[in-house]
Amino acid sequence: MDLFLQQILTGIANGAIYACLALAVVMIYQAIDHFNFAQGEMAMFSTYICWSLIAAGVPYWAAFFITIIVSFLGGLAIERIIIKPLHHAPVLSHIVVFIGLIAIFNSTAGAIWDHTIKTFPSPFPSGSFGGLIGLHEVGMFFVTLILLLAIFSFFKFTRVGMAMQAAAANPVSAELVGIRVAWMLALGWGLAAAIGAVAGMMIAPIVFLDPNMMLGILLYGFAAAIVGGISSPGGAVAGGFLVGIIENLAGTYIPAIGSELKLTVALVLIVTVLLFKPNGLFGKTIVTRV
């Protein structure tokens, strides 16, 4: 029973990270109708920035917030400089640009910080909570929870948040009522980059820091977004926790999977959900007009 509980708790903690990435993916999807395949590499790069700041002697939480701000500005800049001119470009152009971004971030991180695996400090005390779950996991869960609450209240209660929703839902009408849609999209990218940065900094103490660390985690983020429904931010978050739990339980109780086929679980989840319930558990059906 302890093992079961332990796996559920670890699943929820990891799920919090997947939820963050899923949310970031969904935010960009709602803004530009594309999956940001570079989300993970952007988060990885942010995490390296934080590592450098800490290595330079900046206290952890200061580095944490500086990284969030830098990532936000970085995301904003990527949208303004690279994505915006492609507004009406075909799908291929977008995918090419995302692949380009993956290559740039991955390779630059490798060139600046080299490919050796680095440890990343945790702001939380080591030790565990009742022998069930590490204190870092508990802290990670609460940090992401606070982040998610902040994001939701931002969208529900602030004018900018509501304007962003309007811009995503109906760009033409939003423009007509005076919302600067182009800037709202950029803001969405900035926020997504910042959320990704938090996810990266929180998971890094567990998976260690290296340029390829986020690839697998992003895959789970995508799985979460697909399971929850790509059109629903709330669903994506729920999907994140669900996927985290499924991953851990499948790894523990299905001997064929163990720890070595966990990425395949994400692959199977994505394909299965797309086949049988393409809109996810909480998504709306999207109808294309001829």
Added chain:
Amino acid sequence: MDPRLTVGARIPIKWVTLFVVIGVILPFFMDGYTTFQATLVMIYAIAILGLNLLTGFNGQFSLGHSAFYAIGAYTAAILYFHYGWPVYATIPVGGIVCFVAGFLFGLPALRLEGLYLALATFALGIAIPQILKSSHLEELTGGVQGLDVFRPAVPEMLPLTMDQWWYLIVFVIMLFMFWVAWNLINSRTGRAMMAIRDNSIAAKSMGVSTSLYKSLTFGVSAFYTGVAGSLSAIIIEFVAPDSFTFQLSILLFIGMVVGGTGSIWGALFGGLFILIIPNFAEEISTGLSYAIFGIILILIIYVMPSGFTGLVNLIRTKIRGRIGTTG
């Protein structure tokens, strides 16, 4: 509208002859290592052509073609290593296994629109090295260690080195694959593929079975990539899971975009590009080659979306135009 639809296309015999002559002579003027590299370029070109059939001509996206490359390579290696097949015979089998795998993976493509297919293949590309390393398959795949493949000696009557011999084999296979692709594209099937790319709803209402053609195209695309994978296993004489990471998918994708999406011979340039740039970039700074790739990719999208082929066509039209006005 694509001019090929109205005018029809003929193989430019003059250029192809020139290309074949140069291609056959080349290995006798290069050292062993360069010949080996040229062989790799052609193998990449076959794989890129496969990806291009899918993306450039059918409008579907795959970020997981490294998986099919891996399946092709492992099929060849396993048949050779465990079952003692002659390496020559493993090449088509690698392709056929991939065709089946691709067709089956492409079946969901009936339901997965462009982006979702990209996502599913993205997942496949990331998961494949882990699957290959899995302890359940270890007896077959050799796990992390991989498998060795040894090429038989060059037939005695031929005065060729091993590198030259395999260069010529790959060259012939590449020519054949390009010829098949050319015929495919300029057939009824090819027109149906392109119709689906341009407007799938219209194609469907014209009576094209979009689901069948999409899955078939995925299968054919995987076939090409699988053949390339088998060849690479034989040329490199070794397969291991870490040769088939997601970066390989990115590499093939880059080759396709740089060569020109929707261009057959552009694949060859794409193959050349992805082999040369890393060598060149390593001299400036180790590990930066992908950053250079990334920047070039993004620039291509802004400056010449039809890739290298588009650039050549543009220059050709300019020259023709000038001759036309003066003469």
